[in-house]
Amino acid sequence: MSSVLPERRPTDWASPAMQSRIAARYRAERNFRRLGAAALVIAASFLAFLLFTIVRDGWSGFLRTEAKVEVTFTPATLGVDPAAVSGPDGKAVLARADYLALMNEAAKGLGPASGTLSDAAWLGLRDQLLADPALLGKRVTLWVPVRSTIDLLAKGKFDLAAPADSRGVSDREVAAWRWLEQQGRLRTGFNSAFLGNADSTEPELAGIGGAALGSLFTLFITIIIAFPLGVLSAVWLEEYAPKGRLADLIELSINNLAAVPSIIFGLLGLAFFLNIAGLPRSSPLVGGITLALMIMPVIVIAARVAIKAVPPSIRDAALGIGASPIQVVFQHVLPLALPGIMTGTIIGIARALGETAPLLLIGMRAFVTDVPQGLTAPATVLPMQVFLWSDDVQRGFVEKTSAAILVLLVILIAMNSLAIHLRNRFERRW
Amino acid sequence: MNQNPAIGHNSVPKMTARNVNVFYGQKQAIKDVSIDVTSEHVTAFIGPSGCGKSTFLRCLNRMNDTVDGARVEGRIELDAQDIYAPAMDVVQLRARVGMVFQKPNPFPKSIYENVAYGPRIHGLARAKADMDNIVESALRRAGLWDEVKDRLGESGTAMSGGQQQRLCIARAIAVDPEVILMDEPCSALDPIATARIEELIDELRGRYAIVIVTHNMQQAARVSQKTAFFHLGTLVEYDDTSAIFTNPKATRTKDYITGRYG
Numbered sequence: 237m238s239s240v241l242p243e244r245r246p247t248d249w250a251s252p253a254m255q256s257r258i259a260a261r262y263r264a265e266r267n268f269r270r271l272g273a274a275a276l277v278i279a280a281s282f283l284a285f286l287l288f289t290i291v292r293d294g295w296s297g298f299l300r301t302e303a304k305v306e307v308t309f310t311p312a313t314l315g316v317d318p319a320a321v322s323g324p325d326g327k328a329v330l331a332r333a334d335y336l337a338l339m340n341e342a343a344k345g346l347g348p349a350s351g352t353l354s355d356a357a358w359l360g361l362r363d364q365l366l367a368d369p370a371l372l373g374k375r376v377t378l379w380v381p382v383r384s385t386i387d388l389l390a391k392g393k394f395d396l397a398a399p400a401d402s403r404g405v406s407d408r409e410v411a412a413w414r415w416l417e418q419q420g421r422l423r424t425g426f427n428s429a430f431l432g433n434a435d436s437t438e439p440e441l442a443g444i445g446g447a448a449l450g451s452l453f454t455l456f457i458t459i460i461i462a463f464p465l466g467v468l469s470a471v472w473l474e475e476y477a478p479k480g481r482l483a484d485l486i487e488l489s490i491n492n493l494a495a496v497p498s499i500i501f502g503l504l505g506l507a508f509f510l511n512i513a514g515l516p517r518s519s520p521l522v523g524g525i526t527l528a529l530m531i532m533p534v535i536v537i538a539a540r541v542a543i544k545a546v547p548p549s550i551r552d553a554a555l556g557i558g559a560s561p562i563q564v565v566f567q568h569v570l571p572l573a574l575p576g577i578m579t580g581t582i583i584g585i586a587r588a589l590g591e592t593a594p595l596l597l598i599g600m601r602a603f604v605t606d607v608p609q610g611l612t613a614p615a616t617v618l619p620m621q622v623f624l625w626s627d628d629v630q631r632g633f634v635e636k637t638s639a640a641i642l643v644l645l646v647i648l649i650a651m652n653s654l655a656i657h658l659r660n661r662f663e664r665r666w
Numbered sequence: 667m668n669q670n671p672a673i674g675h676n677s678v679p680k681m682t683a684r685n686v687n688v689f690y691g692q693k694q695a696i697k698d699v700s701i702d703v704t705s706e707h708v709t710a711f712i713g714p715s716g717c718g719k720s721t722f723l724r725c726l727n728r729m730n731d732t733v734d735g736a737r738v739e740g741r742i743e744l745d746a747q748d749i750y751a752p753a754m755d756v757v758q759l760r761a762r763v764g765m766v767f768q769k770p771n772p773f774p775k776s777i778y779e780n781v782a783y784g785p786r787i788h789g790l791a792r793a794k795a796d797m798d799n800i801v802e803s804a805l806r807r808a809g810l811w812d813e814v815k816d817r818l819g820e821s822g823t824a825m826s827g828g829q830q831q832r833l834c835i836a837r838a839i840a841v842d843p844e845v846i847l848m849d850e851p852c853s854a855l856d857p858i859a860t861a862r863i864e865e866l867i868d869e870l871r872g873r874y875a876i877v878i879v880t881h882n883m884q885q886a887a888r889v890s891q892k893t894a895f896f897h898l899g900t901l902v903e904y905d906d907t908s909a910i911f912t913n914p915k916a917t918r919t920k921d922y923i924t925g926r927y928g
Contacts, residue, residue, distance in 0.1 A: 479734050549771035553834070555732060557784040557841055558761035567783075568773065 290638050290645070297639025300427035300440060301390040302379040303352060303416055307342040309365055309372050314338055321372055330369060335362045339380075346421070349412035354381040356441050379423065382416075384439040384632030389413040390422055393631070404631060430639065434607050435621065439632025442625070444640050446607045450520055450600075450615030451589060453608060457524020458531065458588050463581055465528075466535030467570075470577075473536070474543045475565055494533035501530040502594030510598060518599035518614040526594050531584035538580020542573035575662040582655035586648050592619045618644045680705045680845060680875040681726060681763075686740035688721055688730065695721045698740075699901045701894060703845065705875040708867060710890035710907065712883060714922065717896040719879045723847050726877065727763035728756050744845070761788050764838035768850040770830035772822030772837070777814050780822040780833055781805060784841035800840055807873075808836035809866050828859025835866065839874070846870065848878040852885065864889050883923055887911050895919045 248254065311318045314333040321329050335358035342361075343350045357380035364378060365371055381387075385405055388394060390413065394405050416422050434446025477483045505526035509515045515522045546569050554564045570577075595601070600616055601624060608615035616624070618640065625637040679702035688696035696718045703709050703726075711719035721730070728749060730736040742749050749759055761784070772780050781801045782791075791797040801818075805811040810832045814825075822833050831851055838846055848867070852860040867876060867889045880886050886893050887907060894904040895918075903910060903919045914920040 547771075549767060549769055550773065551732070552729070552765075552767055553771040553773060553837075554783075555729065556727070556760060556765035556767065557787075557837060558757045558759075559783075559787055560757050563787055567787075572774065 290641050292638075293635055294638025294640075294642045296391045296393075297635040297637075297642075298427055298430060299391070299424050300429065301382050301387040301422055301424050303346070303349070303382045303386075304377060304379055304421040304423075305342045305353070305357075306345055306375060306377050307338065307361060308375040309338070309361075310341070311372060313341050314372075316372075318372060321369060326369060327366065330366055330372075331362070333362075333365075335359075335365075346416070348415045349386075349421075352382050352386045352409075352412050352416065354383055354440050355438060356436075357381055381429075381440050382422075384630065385409050386413050386416070386422075387440055388632060390417075390424060391635075393635070430636070432607075434605050435603060435616065435624065436605060439628075439630055439636055442633070442636055444618065444621055444643055446604055447616050447618045447621035447640070448643070450523075450604075450608050451617040453520035453611055453615060454523040454527065454595075454617055455585060455589060457521055457611065458527045459581075459585060461525060461528035462532045462535055462584065466532045466581070466584075467539050467577060469532075469536050470539030470543055471565055471570070474540055475561065475569070490533050490536050494537060497593075498530055498591055499593040499597065501526055502597030504529065505594060505598045516612045516614075518602045518604070518616075519612045520608065520615050521611045522598050523595050523600050523615075523617065524611075526598055527588040527591060530591065530594060531588050534584040534587065535577075535581050538583070539573065539577045542576025542580070543569055545576060546572045575659045578658045578662070579655045582651055582658070586651045586655075589617075589648065589651070590619050590644065592617075592623055595620055618647070678705075679703060680745065682741075682743045682746075683722075683725075684741045684743075686722070686725060686738065686742060688718070688725060688739075689737045690733070691735045695899055696725075697899045699896075701901060701904055703875055703877055704892070705844075706872055707892055708871050708876045708878060708890040709892040709894065710886035711877065711879045711894050711896060712881075712886050712922075713896035713902075715881070718899040719894075719896040720849055722896070723849055723877060723879050726845070726847055727760050727765055729760075729765065731756065761841045762843055763845040763847060764841065764843035766831070766834050766838055766846065766848045766851050769854050770827055770834055772825075772830050772833050774821060774823050776819045777805075777822050777825075777833060778818040781836050781840045784837060788841055790841065804836040804840035807839055807870065808832045809862070809869070810836055826859070828855050828862055831855060831859070831863060832866065835863075835870075839870070843874060845875040845877065848876065850879050850881060853881065860885070883911075895922060897922070 311321075314335070315337070316329055316333045320326065323329070338361055339353065339358040343353050346352065360378060360380045364376065382390075386409065389405065389410065394403055396403065396410065400407055413422075429441060430443045431448075432445040433441060433443025436442040473483065473486065477486070505522055509522045509525055510517055515525075550568050550572065551564055554568045559567065595617060599614075601620055602614050602616060603624070604614050604616050606613075622637055622640045622644065625633045625640060681703040683699060683701045686696055686699045687694060699722060711723060713719050724730045725738055725742060726749075730738060738750060744759070744763065748754065749763075773783065775783070778801055781804050782797050785791050785797060785800050791800055802811060802815075805814060810829065813829065814820075814833075822830065825833065831854075835846075835851075852863050855863065864885065867878065870876060871891075878886075878889065890907045892904070893907040893910040895902045895910065895914075895916075897918055903914060903916045905915070910919065911923060914923060920926075
């Protein structure tokens with residue numbers, strides 16, 4: 237058989253052809269490494285650009301400009317009777333007083349800048365007097381928030397060199413701001429209202445407190461529904477489901493469900509929870525159930541992978557000394573699968589936290605000016621607040637939008653860090 | 667221990683199998699096997715890979731129930747009780763017929779918890795002191811007590827392979843079984859750890875019926891009193907170990923133990 241085959245010559249590893257092949261291999265290796273590094277640099281610079289613009293536009297959203305005003309708590313202006321104030325329900329009388337008139341009175345003292353105080357500045361006056369009723373009739377100096385335009389001027393957000401008709405701020409406002417600055421009546425401080433308040437038509441009063449609480453309520457509902465349902469489904473599918481066509485069909489459906497565009501879940505929520513079940517519109521309850529449906533497939537898939545990863549030898553060991561199937565699941569498989577299940581769940585919840593589309597359809601884009609009082613009260617959520625503000629024509633909302641994105645990002649990063657921490661903390665090796 | 671003194675006697679079988687057939691789907695893994703396992707004896711199952719010896723072993727405590735598509739026909743009895751009867755409680759059966767696996771598989775828990783787990787789920791100890799006694803005696807019988815008595819709180823998975831396997835034996839005997847099934851218990855261990863396990867099997871023989879599956883014919887010769895030779899799913903020969911190794915009746919047995927194939 238080998239008679240027709242020529243004798244094989246020994247390989248010459250030092251030949252020029254061989255050497256050039258080796259050099260080419262090294263070159264390909266180097267180029268590939270550079271290509272990978274370049275891809276990473278491009279991706280990282282996109283991310284850096286995104287973060288940079290958001291931080292640049294957003295950090296001033298956490299600050300607020302206030303003006304110093306002198307206020308005399310004149311009972312006549314307030315429309316209260318000093319005798320009634322010292323009476324038994326003096327607080328109630330004071331709470332009903334006409335602070336708006338008092339504020340307008342005080343604003344006159346600002347001369348050319350009399351129109352610069354925020355519409356809600358009177359709230360500060362009321363709080364001051366309610367905290368100390370003895371101030372009635374006395375003259376005090378107070379810091380109250382200014383209108384958004386003055387706030388933005390103080391933060392240097394306008395290009396004052398531009399022509400008056402294109403710079404977005406009138407000469408009168410600029411003059412008023414200059415006057416306040418010269419008088420030393422302006423200061424910029426931390427904007428606690430931004431973190432505590434709900435939405436408002438005035439940028440200087442708008443806050444993300446309402447949306448944050450709405451997100452919290454919504455996610456609470458999402459977790460208590462999606463986690464047990466998802467984990468129990470995964471346990472049943474992995475441990476009890478008979479293998480066959482039905483199991484394959486269920487598996488296929490779950491994988492498809494995880495890839496369904498989220499707005500479809502919004503349509504389902506609208507059609508079923510609002511129209512058929514009659515649950516309250518715009519509420520965290522309906523939002524939470526809708527998002528739970530959306531992230532449940534994610535949890536089922538993550539939990540199944542985690543359960544599959546538990547070595548069969550552990551199951552054998554437990555069964556071999558007479559553990560019942562339920563004991564095997566709850567005392568061995570689930571504890572070992574928990575880090576993986578937690579990671580999947582937190583990633584699902586982080587997705588739910590950033591979701592807007594399905595909530596649009598169930599009415600959570602409502603303009604809600606109160607911090608939600610419960611699970612059935614109208615509410616909005618953080619990403620929805622970003623969406624609403626980004627849509628607003630007022631210039632003051634630009635920085636609020638970026639500031640809200642920053643809050644959302646901080647929460648997302650915190651949740652993902654928690655997921656990583658839990659995974660590392662509880663992961664067991666064997 | 668046995669309530670009936672007669673059961674401990676060599677002639678009375680602890681477990682009997684009659685005309686056992688096992689199928690995985692369409693494929694028949696065990697063909698018409700009948701065998702008796704007696705107390706105070708070590709019975710070795712030998713045979714080439716894929717001969718069905720492990721499959722048959724897993725029938726004796728119904729571990730094949732967890733395998734999809736596995737079907738067992740015929741009759742297997744423990745103390746004259748059909749273990750595949752509907753009235754048989756599998757949980758109780760597996761407590762009475764313990765198992766040690768090929769790869770040491772301690773739970774990722776403390777050494778103490780590994781041993782205490784079985785007694786706890788079967789409610790064998792009421793007080794903490796009772797449990798401590800059970801754990802200590804099981805670890806002593808498994809020859810592990812002196813090595814681990816000062817570190818019972820450490821993870822069972824942090825020990826060496828041989829210690830892990832003895833921990834698994836301690837875990838099995840902590841529930842006070844009557845039969846212990848061992849599926850190639852030394853195949854993942856070095857020779858020193860193997861020798862230690864073999865000694866242990868010899869010590870345990872007085873108290874339990876032991877069935878051991880092994881690839882290693884020297885091991886079968888050293889530790890067992892009875893040997894069953896499986897080939898292609900059938901039981902070729904079952905006799906005293908000395909008879910199998912010195913004077914096998916079947917040609918196939920003879921070829922296998924002399925290294926002609928396997």
